[in-house]
Structures are given as C-alpha cells and as structure tokens.
Amino acid sequence: MTVNWLDYSYAALVASGGIVGYAKAGSVPSLVAGLAFGGLAGLGAYQQSQDPKNVWLSLIASGTLTGVMGMRFYNSKKFMPAGLIAGARFVPRIIHHLA
Template identity: 75%
Template sequence: MMAVDWAGYGYAALVASGGVIGYVKAGSVPSLAAGLLFGGLAGFGAYQTSQDPKNIWVSLAASGTLAAIMGKRFYNSHKIIPAGLIAGASVLMLAKLGARMLQKPQQS
C-alpha cells in the first residue's frame, strides 16, 4: 500500500481555492481559470505520487510554474495575498519534491 500524498492534495486545494476566492472577491475569470487549472494539475500530480512515489513530474511542473509566475508577481507587487502565499507554498512543494528525488530507493 502506498502512502497518500496529503501535502500534495492540500497544495492542490490551496491553489484551486485561491482561484475561486479571486473570482468571488474580484470577479477575475483568469484567476478562476488558472486556479482550477493548476489546482487540478497539482491534484493529479498528488494522485500520481500517491500511486508511485517516483512519479513526481506533473507535481514538479505545476509547482515549478506557479513558483516562477507567482514569485515574479510577489516580487513586483510585494503583496502577500495571493502571490506571496502561492509562491511560498510552491517553493515548499518544490523542496518536498526535490527531497523525494534525492531519496535512495528502499530495499524490500
């Protein structure tokens, strides 16, 4: 039995809910679309890593892309919400995935 990637699912929920909140508060359709797209990708990546811990590529692509985009937005705006929060969470996911890549395979 494989371990469930709870951190990945939590990250996906954070990203998706951020898009929904952006839509509700500001009527931003691009925020909604991006939040649901990247939240869905992060959720799919969490599912993949739950099935096979070595299959991190979708999670890596989603969190890496969001870290770059939202990191740039945070750098330009200095606003913690939403850019800083998503950039920080994305960097933490990248660190988690990087640590997983560096782990030695377990012997049975």
C-alpha cells in the first residue's frame, strides 16, 4: 500500500483555496465548495492509496472541479484562483507518469 501524496496535496490545495476565498472575500460558496471538493478529493486519494485502480471518486470530483474552474478561467481570463485549480489537477498525473 503506497500513500498517494500528490493527490492528498491536491485535496489540501482545493480545501485551502476555499478557506482563503472565504477569508479574503467573505465568500461562503467558496468555503463550502472548497471544503466539499477538497474532502471528496481527499477521500478519493485515500481510496486510491488502498486500491490504485479505485479512481472513480477522484476522477468525478476533479473532473467536475476542473470543468467549473476551467469555465471560470475562460470567462474571466484571471489565473488566480480558477486557472490554478483547473490546471492543478494535471500536475500529479504528469509527475506520476514521469517517475
């Protein structure tokens, strides 16, 4: 059993993004979405640590978040936070394939 640290890091990034959005702008939707998607991503990372073939929760959570944040980035042209979160999902996969 190997621990999936990259996916746990992604989950922490998403959750902390929601917290920062709430702290800076008082955005309750950012807080709720960040904690919800961060929690789902963390649960998905845990499931993958137990069984590397169990990718469905991670795939659904990150795919949904990437789609939503990708559209926000496309519409606003602002990298922070939408572009960062939309692109961050691909970093663990790229690193995993390079290793």
